[in-house]
Amino acid sequence: MGRAFVYVILGGGVAAGYAALEFSRRGVGPGELCIISEETVAPYERPALSKGFLLPEAPARLPAFHTCVGANDERLTPDWYKEHGIELVLGTRVKSADVRRKTLITAMGETISYEVLIVATGARALKLEEFGVKGSDAVNVCYLRNLADASRLVNVMQSCNDGNAVVIGGGYIGMECAAALVTNRIKVTMVFPEAHCMARLFTPKIADFYEGQYESKGVNFIKGTVLTSFENDSEGKVTAVILKDGTRVPTDMVVVGIGIRANTALFDGQLAIEKGGIKVNGRMQTSNSSVYGVGDVAAFPVKLFGSDIRRLEHVDSARKTAKHAVAGIMAPEKTADFDYLPFFYSRVFSFSWQFYGDNVGQVIHYGDFLGGKFGAYWLDKGRIIGAFLEGGNREEYEAIAKVVKRKTTIKDVSEVERRGLDYALRSSQQVLPESSGMIVERPMCNWHAAAGVAVAISISAFAFWYGRRRRRW
Numbered sequence: 001m002g003r004a005f006v007y008v009i010l011g012g013g014v015a016a017g018y019a020a021l022e023f024s025r026r027g028v029g030p031g032e033l034c035i036i037s038e039e040t041v042a043p044y045e046r047p048a049l050s051k052g053f054l055l056p057e058a059p060a061r062l063p064a065f066h067t068c069v070g071a072n073d074e075r076l077t078p079d080w081y082k083e084h085g086i087e088l089v090l091g092t093r094v095k096s097a098d099v100r101r102k103t104l105i106t107a108m109g110e111t112i113s114y115e116v117l118i119v120a121t122g123a124r125a126l127k128l129e130e131f132g133v134k135g136s137d138a139v140n141v142c143y144l145r146n147l148a149d150a151s152r153l154v155n156v157m158q159s160c161n162d163g164n165a166v167v168i169g170g171g172y173i174g175m176e177c178a179a180a181l182v183t184n185r186i187k188v189t190m191v192f193p194e195a196h197c198m199a200r201l202f203t204p205k206i207a208d209f210y211e212g213q214y215e216s217k218g219v220n221f222i223k224g225t226v227l228t229s230f231e232n233d234s235e236g237k238v239t240a241v242i243l244k245d246g247t248r249v250p251t252d253m254v255v256v257g258i259g260i261r262a263n264t265a266l267f268d269g270q271l272a273i274e275k276g277g278i279k280v281n282g283r284m285q286t287s288n289s290s291v292y293g294v295g296d297v298a299a300f301p302v303k304l305f306g307s308d309i310r311r312l313e314h315v316d317s318a319r320k321t322a323k324h325a326v327a328g329i330m331a332p333e334k335t336a337d338f339d340y341l342p343f344f345y346s347r348v349f350s351f352s353w354q355f356y357g358d359n360v361g362q363v364i365h366y367g368d369f370l371g372g373k374f375g376a377y378w379l380d381k382g383r384i385i386g387a388f389l390e391g392g393n394r395e396e397y398e399a400i401a402k403v404v405k406r407k408t409t410i411k412d413v414s415e416v417e418r419r420g421l422d423y424a425l426r427s428s429q430q431v432l433p434e435s436s437g438m439i440v441e442r443p444m445c446n447w448h449a450a451a452g453v454a455v456a457i458s459i460s461a462f463a464f465w466y467g468r469r470r471r472r473w
């Protein structure tokens, strides 16, 4: 039993959706393209799962957040794929790949062959068991990576109304889930080993601001320690978590967000692997010229960082690497090497931040940390290489993006400190001779803007729960 396609996308997440749209725009013919996904639904905007999906009132549900609404583009519903002759092979796990023979074998034993393969397998959530802690299969312990996890989390939350939750991990998932739990009237204790939240990105000063906001909403932080075991009742439900320092925290549910690992296993020993991902070149091509890698699974050269190989775990990079790979496949002679400005964002409660570039080197904080509009620049060898801003508007975010993309040279550090955000606003308006060919992409107006139209009621629910300070969707 077997099927053959010209193009196959392995994985049906964010990158797959954006790649499909690009293929269709570049004239892929009916029956030429197939997407194989373990998930049972067409590609969707995964960031929705820790935001709109967890709202207590009028939550976002599919089909509202199928890709590509996150880029204010078309919404690719299952019908869209049908109309465009793109085969969606859903609920199907690929269990092995042979890049020499150009074949994939599914868990059901079907062989699917390709001429060109895009690997878009993303990443999986790390399990507590990988750190020696047993029991994360209990009914009230939740992870969050896919729609099934999110639906389960909603059910567990609903059964814990006015109860307590422990969130393990202080990164993106931990912070966003903690905010959602509070919104669902659940008391939260966050536990993580680092000295402050979002340790991979935030400075202590930035983290202090957000931790203060969480604390004002009743969140309790236990830092510098890890979970070692669970206490369970006779039905196996977790009733308390035990920490390394001996602390016992009673709880009604647990959410675990302790990081992810790229899904490279199918290609180990077949493709070059670096930084935990499948190594690709500036056209997203792997060490096998018929295989491309995009999204969370791809480790690609970032020109801005001297072509250092990076693997990013963010939606903007998934969208853009996917688009770029398809351009490279369909129009190789017209496609230059990928020139990407790393961009991350998050939204919790009424707060909203964006970050561009790299967070290494000297940090300069600016703005009003009490009033909630502040940021930071990261300087390396006299140039701005990273910038963070909480509470900005579009013009301000574009300005910080631009000074990072230009790697603006700093003549006087004290001037940057003094002028803060205004430094980026002014400096980004300057026309530089070398910038004539440079295009700073608009920060993609995230999918929430479009999804918000479809789920307008959730805006008011959100405002009710969080207090509205600025646009959320």
Ligand SMILES: Cc1cc2nc3c(=O)[nH]c(=O)nc-3n(C[C@H](O)[C@H](O)[C@H](O)COP(=O)(O)OP(=O)(O)OC[C@H]3O[C@@H](n4cnc5c(N)ncnc54)[C@H](O)[C@@H]3O)c2cc1C
Residues within 6 Å of the ligand: 010, 011, 012, 013, 014, 015, 016, 036, 037, 038, 039, 045, 046, 047, 048, 049, 050, 092, 093, 094, 095, 120, 121, 122, 123, 144, 145, 146, 172, 173, 263, 266, 294, 295, 296, 297, 312, 313, 314, 315, 316, 318, 343, 344, 345, 346, 347
């Ligand atoms: C809850 C949550 C919130 C997030 N919020 C943000 C945010 O606010 N901002 C931000 O920048 N980023 C955010 N991210 C990260 C962002 O969603 C990812 O960077 C993005 O989804 C990566 O896209 P991808 O297509 O590479 O992988 P994914 O979207 O993970 O898709 C991978 C797909 O491959 C499938 N797959 C894997 N292996 C196989 C196999 N063997 N056979 C068949 N199918 C397979 C999976 O089932 C899945 O459908 C969030 C992630 C999560 C989980």
